[in-house]
Amino acid sequence: MKYIVILCDGMADEPIEELGGRTPLEAARTMNMDHLAKGSEIGMVRTVPEGMAPGSDTANLSVIGYDPKEYYTGRSPLEALSIGAEMAPEDVSFRCNLVTLSEEEERYEDRHILDHSSGEISTEEAAELLSALSEGLKRKGYTFYVGTSYRHLLIREKGKVVELTAPHDILTKQIGGYLPEDEVLREMMVRSYDILKDHPVNKKRRAEGKNPANSAWFWGAGTRPALRSFEEKNGVKGAMISAVDLLKGIAVGAGMDNIIVEGANGGLDTNYAGKAQTAVKALTEDGYDFVYVHIEAPDEMGHQGSFRDKITAIERIDEQIIGPVRSSFEKSGIDFRMLILPDHPTPVHVRTHTADPVPYLLYDSTKHFDGQDTYSERTGKQTGIFVEKGDRLMDHLLEKTVQ
Numbered sequence: 049m050k051y052i053v054i055l056c057d058g059m060a061d062e063p064i065e066e067l068g069g070r071t072p073l074e075a076a077r078t079m080n081m082d083h084l085a086k087g088s089e090i091g092m093v094r095t096v097p098e099g100m101a102p103g104s105d106t107a108n109l110s111v112i113g114y115d116p117k118e119y120y121t122g123r124s125p126l127e128a129l130s131i132g133a134e135m136a137p138e139d140v141s142f143r144c145n146l147v148t149l150s151e152e153e154e155r156y157e158d159r160h161i162l163d164h165s166s167g168e169i170s171t172e173e174a175a176e177l178l179s180a181l182s183e184g185l186k187r188k189g190y191t192f193y194v195g196t197s198y199r200h201l202l203i204r205e206k207g208k209v210v211e212l213t214a215p216h217d218i219l220t221k222q223i224g225g226y227l228p229e230d231e232v233l234r235e236m237m238v239r240s241y242d243i244l245k246d247h248p249v250n251k252k253r254r255a256e257g258k259n260p261a262n263s264a265w266f267w268g269a270g271t272r273p274a275l276r277s278f279e280e281k282n283g284v285k286g287a288m289i290s291a292v293d294l295l296k297g298i299a300v301g302a303g304m305d306n307i308i309v310e311g312a313n314g315g316l317d318t319n320y321a322g323k324a325q326t327a328v329k330a331l332t333e334d335g336y337d338f339v340y341v342h343i344e345a346p347d348e349m350g351h352q353g354s355f356r357d358k359i360t361a362i363e364r365i366d367e368q369i370i371g372p373v374r375s376s377f378e379k380s381g382i383d384f385r386m387l388i389l390p391d392h393p394t395p396v397h398v399r400t401h402t403a404d405p406v407p408y409l410l411y412d413s414t415k416h417f418d419g420q421d422t423y424s425e426r427t428g429k430q431t432g433i434f435v436e437k438g439d440r441l442m443d444h445l446l447e448k449t450v451q
């Protein structure tokens with residue numbers, strides 16, 4: 049038996065008036081999901097434990113089978129693992145976003161945050177800006193690391209974990225009330241604007257009508273986590289396919305291999321088909337029993353507040369990933385179980401994550417369930433199947449008897 053998770057980041061949503069009261073998942077044309085739904089177990093799962101902040105970090109830890117209440121130490125340390133950054137137990141890492149702030153105000157505190165992703169800036173451009181920040185904000189015990197697109201890291205030797213605000217939670221708001229209390233971090237952010245504002249990369253981006261990456265934004269502080277090996281815990285050899293450092297970091301922490309797919313970038317135009325082919329090859333030729341395919345696009349479209357683009361992302365996943373994976377396995381005659389689900393909702397009208405339970409679809413090529421006509425937030429609730437502890441869903445996928 050082979051196991052595959054198709055994790056559609058932020059896919060769950062709420063009914064949208066412009067869609068006649070349907071959610072993007074309901075409005076999207078999803079032939080392949082609908083086909084599977086008819087013979088699959090469909091239910092709801094709580095991926096974000098009550099009282100925890102909804103994020104891809106906590107939610108994906110749950111889905112991969114690690115109770116975030118026990119294992120979660122912050123988002124950025126997971127990303128630090130993925131890029132091989134050295135972290136001592138007493139070091140603290142911070143996510144360093146490259147964000148777009150409004151430019152017409154006089155004072156830094158009065159600016160508004162327009163885009164938490166600087167228009168999904170390319171890693172090449174971001175690397176240039178990060179090198180300007182490393183140079184201009186040089187300080188003993190603080191090190192910047194280049195990640196992917198707008199997502200980067202700052203590691204502080206022997207630091208303290210402090211409360212910080214996620215930039216995607218305050219889109220369009222004035223930043224003054226959300227800046228770090230920590231003097232050093234705050235001053236670094238203020239100075240980052242002066243360093244980045246007129247950087248050639250940003251001049252070029254403005255000329256091309258793109259959002260300039262004109263400020264650093266620190267958040268997601270944490271220390272190094274200690275995850276148990278996925279293979280030891282579950283007895284299956286696993287691999288991760290994701291363009292996002294956070295997910296790669298969870299994989300490194302759990303002792304899973306990261307498989308890189310050319311052209312996978314976490315955006316709407318990611319290489320969906322390449323992810324599907326890579327997953328099938330990993331399971332059928334390369335000796336893996338379990339593959340976790342993570343697609344960031346629906347979440348990003350949720351943050352951008354575009355239900356049309358979110359629908360497009362969902363349709364591409366359906367057509368270019370779920371369809372091909374299923375037909376490849378059917379052709380090869382290998383038995384498989386496939387779990388399709390979001391990590392958390394990212395409703396387009398909220399433009400950030402919520403902690404509500406999400407619908408899941410569990411397909412088993414050797415069994416027939418009396419399923420539903422479609423897979424959606426609505427049908428997930430209709431069946432009455434509810435997994436309260438998200439980390440148990442992995443045991444269910446892997447058919448482990450839980451004592």
Ligand SMILES: [Zn+2]
Nearest residue numbers: 058347394401
């Ligand atoms: Zn998100």
